[in-house]
Amino acid sequence: MKRIVVILAxxxxxxxxxxxxxxxxxxxxxTTFELRTSNVIVGCLVEERSLGExxxxxxxxxxxxxxxxLEWRFKAAQAAAxxxxxxxxxxxxxxxxxxxxxxxxxxxxxxxxxMAAAKWVAPPEISxxxxxxxxxxxxxxxxxxxxxxxxxxYKFGLCRTFKNEWWxxxxxxxxxxxxxxxxxxxxxxxxx
Ligand SMILES: [Zn+2]
Numbered sequence: 001m002k003r004i005v006v007i008l009a010x011x012x013x014x015x016x017x018x019x020x021x022x023x024x025x026x027x028x029x030x031t032t033f034e035l036r037t038s039n040v041i042v043g044c045l046v047e048e049r050s051l052g053e054x055x056x057x058x059x060x061x062x063x064x065x066x067x068x069x070l071e072w073r074f075k076a077a078q079a080a081a082x083x084x085x086x087x088x089x090x091x092x093x094x095x096x097x098x099x100x101x102x103x104x105x106x107x108x109x110x111x112x113x114x115m116a117a118a119k120w121v122a123p124p125e126i127s128x129x130x131x132x133x134x135x136x137x138x139x140x141x142x143x144x145x146x147x148x149x150x151x152x153x154y155k156f157g158l159c160r161t162f163k164n165e166w167w168x169x170x171x172x173x174x175x176x177x178x179x180x181x182x183x184x185x186x187x188x189x190x191x192x
Contacts, residue, residue, distance in 0.1 A: 026051045026157070026175035028072055033079035035155070035175075051076065051157055056133055056171035063132040066093040070171045074135060077149060077156040086148040091167070092129065092136040100124040115187060119164065122186035128170055139167035154179050162186060 027036045027044035028051055036048065044050045052069045059067070071093075078088045095103070101124045107117035114123070121127075128134035138146040143166045150160045158169045159179035165186075173179055183189070 025053055028076040033076040051175045054174045067132040073156045073158050073171055077158055081148050086145045088137055088149055090135045091139045094132045095129040097124050097130045100127050100130050118187045119185040126189045134170050136167045137169055
């Protein structure tokens with residue numbers, strides 16, 4: 001009888017979504033950057049770093065550095081690219097709001113208007129660089145190597161975001177998910 005009660009209690013206990021589904025979790029070895037798929041219940045090992053279970057969330061406080069999960073995702077991608085003989089470098093990651101303002105004002109001068117400039121440099125109020133959530137890779141000299149990241153980045157949770165910027169990547173998916181369709185340019189963010 002006791003056993004039946006226990007079983008009933010187990011059946012009737014609501015299961016939280018996190019335990020109901022075995023969501024795969026990608027873990028990167030901290031030394032070799034090798035990837036291993038775990039699940040959210042088991043988690044990553046001590047010698048590993050979780051690459052996150054979903055898109056990298058926005059921080060509520062203004063960060064001063066590149067998001068750590070994004071950095072680990074990039075490091076893992078960089079190591080895998082190296083095996084393929086491809087060199088990946090972050091040429092710009094975290095930027096302060098002041099830096100973004102400066103870059104944007106320079107672009108306004110160059111392109112003539114706010115909207116024309118916004119196609120190439122995201123205005124500070126929408127750019128993901130000051131949020132520590134965007135990286136520019138191999139800019140401006142090595143688009144062919146950045147192409148490797150465009151093709152393989154999803155495994156690490158990295159996607160190219162804009163059609164007009166081959167260098168700009170964000171951690172907007174969970175590792176292994178499919179990257180969303182690219183936006184035409186940063187002005188799309190202004191309208192959303
Ligand atoms: Zn960028």
